[in-house]
Amino acid sequence: MTxxxxxxxxxxxxxxxxxxxxxxxxxxxxHAAGCAACGARIRAARxxxxxxxxxxxxxxxxxxxxxxxxxxxxxxxRERRTYALWNAPVLLTAGLAGAGTALLTLPTLSAGEQVxxxxxxxxxxxxxxRSAARWALDFLTLAPRGLEAxxxxxxxxxxxxxxALALLVPVGLALSRxxxxxxxxx
Ligand SMILES: [Zn+2]
Numbered sequence: 075m076t077x078x079x080x081x082x083x084x085x086x087x088x089x090x091x092x093x094x095x096x097x098x099x100x101x102x103x104x105h106a107a108g109c110a111a112c113g114a115r116i117r118a119a120r121x122x123x124x125x126x127x128x129x130x131x132x133x134x135x136x137x138x139x140x141x142x143x144x145x146x147x148x149x150x151x152r153e154r155r156t157y158a159l160w161n162a163p164v165l166l167t168a169g170l171a172g173a174g175t176a177l178l179t180l181p182t183l184s185a186g187e188q189v190x191x192x193x194x195x196x197x198x199x200x201x202x203x204r205s206a207a208r209w210a211l212d213f214l215t216l217a218p219r220g221l222e223a224x225x226x227x228x229x230x231x232x233x234x235x236x237x238a239l240a241l242l243v244p245v246g247l248a249l250s251r252x253x254x255x256x257x258x259x260x
Contacts, residue, residue: 078111081112082096082099082102082115083099085097086102087106087115087116090102090103090116092120166249169248171202172206172207172241175199176203203241207241209244210240
């Protein structure tokens, strides 16, 4: 196939392939009729159009999507004020943040400079950890006798590492509540 000295603009090739008027060269159709290279370009564009036309229609949506969206609708103002709905995420977030900060403040980890920076940056969270630790100890004290012994041990040790361990209790409770609410488990 010989090279074309005046190749068609791709837009004109597409227009001719679709049966429309060319945009740039008014004589594009005449030129393509006598030019093998441009004729082949138009046939290629027509093949692409036909392939696109042959594609299947829109894929069927996810089954049950509407139900799930409805379930995930915004909370009403009354629901927003109901702490029971936010109990699990609040406990989960506080527990994870507290446990992570407690790990940062462990003596074995605070040796490195990077960790020192982390401790400085997370200083406001330490207060949260301490209050959460008190809450966890209270919880353990009120818990059945098996947990009471553990609570006693933690009071005697009094290290933040055990505090992080104690925080696993609220985290576990929150996680179990979250998992119970997961779709498909109802
Ligand atoms: Zn040509």
